[in-house]
Amino acid sequence: xxYTVNLLPWRIQRQTRCRNIWxxxxxxxLIVILLTAFACRQVLQAERQMLALIAQADAxxxxxxxxxxxxxxxxEKQRQTNERHEKQRQATRHWQHALMHLAGQMPDRAWLxxxxxxxxxxxxxxxxxxxDALAKFESxxxxxxxxxxxxxxxxxxxxxxxxxxxxxxxxxxxxxPQP
Numbered sequence: 001x002x003y004t005v006n007l008l009p010w011r012i013q014r015q016t017r018c019r020n021i022w023x024x025x026x027x028x029x030l031i032v033i034l035l036t037a038f039a040c041r042q043v044l045q046a047e048r049q050m051l052a053l054i055a056q057a058d059a060x061x062x063x064x065x066x067x068x069x070x071x072x073x074x075x076e077k078q079r080q081t082n083e084r085h086e087k088q089r090q091a092t093r094h095w096q097h098a099l100m101h102l103a104g105q106m107p108d109r110a111w112l113x114x115x116x117x118x119x120x121x122x123x124x125x126x127x128x129x130x131x132d133a134l135a136k137f138e139s140x141x142x143x144x145x146x147x148x149x150x151x152x153x154x155x156x157x158x159x160x161x162x163x164x165x166x167x168x169x170x171x172x173x174x175x176x177p178q179p
Contacts, residue, residue, distance in 0.1 A: 021105025066096045109133040112164075118156055121150055122169040134163045146172045 106112070110133040114125035126139075128134040134155060142149065153167035 075167075094146070098144065102144055105137070105143065107133040107136045107140075110137045118170045122147060122171070123166065124153075124169070125164075125166045127158075127164055129162055130165060133163055137165070138167070141167060141169065144169065148172055 038131040107128070109130055110126060110128035112124060112126040114123070118124045125135075128137060141147075147169040150168035150170040153165055155163055158164050
């Protein structure tokens, strides 16, 4: 006896199974691609945000550095100004000491009418009532600290009988502060 076998339902079932498998593979692959694209997009977005934050932090640091640099420059300028003032104070103290010494060496009967300092030379002009006072003043000039004798000064009597004198002293140390 011969039986007829109908393979059509089996083929349809096999084709359906095959189609389902390939559809599942296709959909699975599509889902994997979409998930990968989404993950890459998230990573890129996170990197952009991180780069934006880094750029913002860099800008803030540059602003802070610029502000700090201005403060440092202001402090340096203030330090230089203070240094100049201190040098000027030292020069004033030096000149105060020298002039006090000069005043201490002045005899009672001699006085100064002019005192000029220019280019390292101190020029003194004045009067003395006697030649002894003038000699005492000249010997006191030799003991003036920081100066040595310059061009010889003149001494002459005026119409009132006073000795009119002028002397020039040269600063001993050219590196000392100027008034």
